[in-house]
Amino acid sequence: MPHRSSPDKLQAWLDELSAAAQADLEARNQARDEALNKSRELIRLCSSAIRAGHRDSWNEANDLLTQAEGVGREMQALLAPFPDLFYAGYTQDALKELVEARITLALISDSALPALDALGVPYDTCLNGVCEAASELRRRCLDVMRQGAMDEAERLLAAMDAAYEVLMSFSYPDAITGGLRHRVDQLRGVLERTRGDLTNSVQMQRLLRALEDADARV
Numbered sequence: 735m736p737h738r739s740s741p742d743k744l745q746a747w748l749d750e751l752s753a754a755a756q757a758d759l760e761a762r763n764q765a766r767d768e769a770l771n772k773s774r775e776l777i778r779l780c781s782s783a784i785r786a787g788h789r790d791s792w793n794e795a796n797d798l799l800t801q802a803e804g805v806g807r808e809m810q811a812l813l814a815p816f817p818d819l820f821y822a823g824y825t826q827d828a829l830k831e832l833v834e835a836r837i838t839l840a841l842i843s844d845s846a847l848p849a850l851d852a853l854g855v856p857y858d859t860c861l862n863g864v865c866e867a868a869s870e871l872r873r874r875c876l877d878v879m880r881q882g883a884m885d886e887a888e889r890l891l892a893a894m895d896a897a898y899e900v901l902m903s904f905s906y907p908d909a910i911t912g913g914l915r916h917r918v919d920q921l922r923g924v925l926e927r928t929r930g931d932l933t934n935s936v937q938m939q940r941l942l943r944a945l946e947d948a949d950a951r952v
Contacts, residue, residue, distance in 0.1 A: 772809040773828035780835035787839045829855045833863025858912045865917040868897035869924045
């Protein structure tokens, strides 16, 4: 007959399980709470950095981005022992915002893009961040168009086009790409509206120049 565990042995085993589970879950819960706070801080810093870049306040933008990168590293280090928490939605959303801020600021300032290994985020998160950065360029396009800087608007539109062409080639399920397809669909609409706005603005400038030339001849 199989040996039966005594009630005392069962209780000892359950006590050991309870202590181990309590320690593990307490550590995971503490890491989750800290990561949530850092993800909120990271999103705030990234949003502020992008706004500063749109205002051409580059010292402020770069300082905020440096702070955001530090918080991102802290969050990743905190969650290194807990891969399931690292891939939780709120964590990847915050890291996506960090990619968006890095790429947006690089593109609107026409400066070097970060090296891929320096981004330090999963590729699906990186792709989603690039997609949102491309959409963010619409605001900059409109700003420079109002200033009459059509060449700069053309450069930004070309960057949006390039991002869209690459991103639309990823046809994997949303469970694999973190919802990339939906964001790319949104980017297509943003891109077409921006292209239409730029086309209308260029045509208006040509019309004004033609009227000015006609007035000069008269």
